[in-house]
Amino acid sequence: MFKRSQREKAYSIILFGSALTALIIILLIAGFIFKEGIPIFQKYGFWNVIFGNKWNPSNMIYGLWPMIIGTIYVTLGSLIIGVPLGVLTAIFLAELAPGRLVSTVIRPSIELLAGIPSVVYGLFGMTTIVPLIRSLTLRIPAYADDPALSSGYGILAGSIILSIMILPTVINIAEDAIRSVPPDFKEGSLALGATHWQTIYRVIVPAARSGIMAGVVLGMGRALGETMAIIMVAGNATIIPGSIFSSVRTLTGNVAIEIAYSSGEHTQALFATGIVLFIFIMIINSVALAFAKKEV
Amino acid sequence: MNKTQKMKTVVIIAALAMAFAVGGCTSKEEAPKITEGQAPELEGTIQIAGSTSVQPLSEELAKGFMVINPKVKINVAGGGSGAGVKAAQSGTADIGAASRELKDAEKPTVKYLAIAMDGIAVIVHKDNKIADLTIENIAKIFAGEITDWSELDGEKGTIHVFNREEGSGTRGAFEEIVLGDAAFTDKAGIQNSTGAVRTAVAGDISGIGYISLGGVNDEIKALKVESVEATLANVQSEKYKIARPFNYLTQKDPEGIVKAFIDYILSAEGQEVVLENGFIPVK
Numbered sequence: 292m293f294k295r296s297q298r299e300k301a302y303s304i305i306l307f308g309s310a311l312t313a314l315i316i317i318l319l320i321a322g323f324i325f326k327e328g329i330p331i332f333q334k335y336g337f338w339n340v341i342f343g344n345k346w347n348p349s350n351m352i353y354g355l356w357p358m359i360i361g362t363i364y365v366t367l368g369s370l371i372i373g374v375p376l377g378v379l380t381a382i383f384l385a386e387l388a389p390g391r392l393v394s395t396v397i398r399p400s401i402e403l404l405a406g407i408p409s410v411v412y413g414l415f416g417m418t419t420i421v422p423l424i425r426s427l428t429l430r431i432p433a434y435a436d437d438p439a440l441s442s443g444y445g446i447l448a449g450s451i452i453l454s455i456m457i458l459p460t461v462i463n464i465a466e467d468a469i470r471s472v473p474p475d476f477k478e479g480s481l482a483l484g485a486t487h488w489q490t491i492y493r494v495i496v497p498a499a500r501s502g503i504m505a506g507v508v509l510g511m512g513r514a515l516g517e518t519m520a521i522i523m524v525a526g527n528a529t530i531i532p533g534s535i536f537s538s539v540r541t542l543t544g545n546v547a548i549e550i551a552y553s554s555g556e557h558t559q560a561l562f563a564t565g566i567v568l569f570i571f572i573m574i575i576n577s578v579a580l581a582f583a584k585k586e587v
Numbered sequence: 588m589n590k591t592q593k594m595k596t597v598v599i600i601a602a603l604a605m606a607f608a609v610g611g612c613t614s615k616e617e618a619p620k621i622t623e624g625q626a627p628e629l630e631g632t633i634q635i636a637g638s639t640s641v642q643p644l645s646e647e648l649a650k651g652f653m654v655i656n657p658k659v660k661i662n663v664a665g666g667g668s669g670a671g672v673k674a675a676q677s678g679t680a681d682i683g684a685a686s687r688e689l690k691d692a693e694k695p696t697v698k699y700l701a702i703a704m705d706g707i708a709v710i711v712h713k714d715n716k717i718a719d720l721t722i723e724n725i726a727k728i729f730a731g732e733i734t735d736w737s738e739l740d741g742e743k744g745t746i747h748v749f750n751r752e753e754g755s756g757t758r759g760a761f762e763e764i765v766l767g768d769a770a771f772t773d774k775a776g777i778q779n780s781t782g783a784v785r786t787a788v789a790g791d792i793s794g795i796g797y798i799s800l801g802g803v804n805d806e807i808k809a810l811k812v813e814s815v816e817a818t819l820a821n822v823q824s825e826k827y828k829i830a831r832p833f834n835y836l837t838q839k840d841p842e843g844i845v846k847a848f849i850d851y852i853l854s855a856e857g858q859e860v861v862l863e864n865g866f867i868p869v870k
Contacts (some may be wrong), residue, residue: 346753347753348753348754349753349754390825397612417787418786418790419788421790422790422791425791429745436734436735436745436746437745437774438731438734438746438747438748438772438774438775439774441745441747442747442776442794443791444776444787450773502782511866522778522779522783523783526776526777527752527776527777527778527779528774528775528776528777529773529777530773530774538774538776548752548777548779549752549753549754549779549780550754551754551755551779552639552752552754552755553753553754554639554665554754557753557754
């Protein structure tokens with residue numbers, strides 16, 4: 292039909308075209324978001340929008356600071372809970388777990404965790420974690436009288452849900468990193484008389500550090516970008532939180548909550564929110580890339 | 588099959604799938620089939636402008652009408668109720684839309700007709716002892732002036748207000764009818780759909796929220812407002828206060844395609860669309 296060389300050429304064009312698609316799409320998305328969102332920054336001033344602490348689109352006040360702070364708090368919260376859990380699980384899976392237990396029980400559950408739709412996490416949080424936190428805050432007299440602190444919706448609920456959602460990312464990448472530590476390291480350490488645990492935390496984990504960090508940073512990206520689940524449990528009040536029980540709104544939540552009925556300048560302000568989010572994600576991915584490159 | 592052959596097959600299948608997907612898309616874009624045969628076919632363009640709360644409903648109604656009359660084009664624009672009244676007065680739009688009662692001064696200047704009603708229920712947890720609130724107290728709760736149920740003869744507990752997101756039509760209507768010039772408390776939890784507010788209130792004994800009347804079910808309790816129950820009949824008879832009409836305004840008595848469109852809206856089919864979109868039929 293065709294010559295060998297022609298077929299080869301055709302395949303490489305198809306493959307190159309597929310690879311190019313991702314690049315074109317990202318450029319289109321970025322271009323569109325920036326085109327729609329930039330006017331807000333031009334009109335109200337970049338720093339005024341970023342550091343403005345009031346969000347009230349019906350009165351043309353567009354301050355993103357409460358959402359930026361909210362996003363950072365919720366993301367950090369999820370890392371504080373999720374990273375130790377994830378990394379310890381990864382060490383267990385890579386070093387200690389009997390192969391059969393891992394392949395029949397633990398790994399399938401982690402995969403399942405990754406496959407659960409985020410709205411289900413949100414629903415779970417809304418109906419179990421939020422009431423739990425509410426019953427706690429209602430017992431703290433200083434918090435019980437403040438509606439933004441005692442409702443159960445807020446940073447803590449959001450962080451808990453997100454920490455579960457980032458577990459699969461952190462575990463999988465950290466486990467790969469630990470497994471790729473050369474066996475000589477482990478053998479050498481054991482030969483010198485170190486115990487298994489000493490070998491794990493003095494030799495293996497430090498050697499896998501950059502890979503583990505890449506997992507953490509990617510988990511952070513996942514937490515930052517999560518939308519549906521966080522809307523359902525964070526309370527979404529546009530206030531600057533003063534407590535881990537306080538209701539918060541994230542950048543992603545801001546866009547998803549208000550885009551449906553917005554128009555004109557309000558829509559542009561939501562695209563501006565998207566720009567800030569885009570920059571956040573770009574920074575995080577570059578950091579993750581830097582960590583991944585350091586890996587042997 | 589060796590490895591390279593396998594790879595080839597995979598690539599070919601992928602390429603075929605892509606081509607097929609693209610082909611599938613284009614064929615879907617062909618116009619949907621429309622049953623013909625309705626004598627004198629209507630033709631022309633209708634311009635609607637005004638309330639953004641009415642806009643989504645107008646668009647749905649326009650879609651329904653345009654399926655029956657494919658040669659009619661209906662453009663729906665926003666602008667707000669005030670702009671709707673002006674557009675109808677000056678005739679710059681064929682139909683002006685207003686999501687409120689017309690003021691006395693406006694009434695003689697246009698022809699108007701309610702095409703639907705919008706009712707909002709104030710909801711609390713099923714076990715909340717409060718059953719009836721005045722508009723004034725509801726306003727104070729949502730403005731953050733009343734913060735404990737004990738201030739309203741309920742059991743002690745901090746009131747957790749659940750609000751809708753900025754830009755929501757339900758929020759706009761509630762703000763206009765209940766709060767007036769007061770501002771919502773910024774400590775309210777924000778949920779972005781009727782269902783989410785309902786779930787939030789259903790799970791919180793101290794919660795209060797508002798949802799469109801169509802969304803009320805037995806998970807939560809709808810309060811009486813000024814001792815009037817939140818029911819469809821009470822909204823239609825204008826006894827229930829947290830409600831408003833959706834008015835269509837025209838410069839002169841509607842005729843031609845505009846009349847046909849309004850007749851369609853008031854027909855059983857049109858009012859079914861009203862109901863499907865969560866609003867209350869006028870008939």
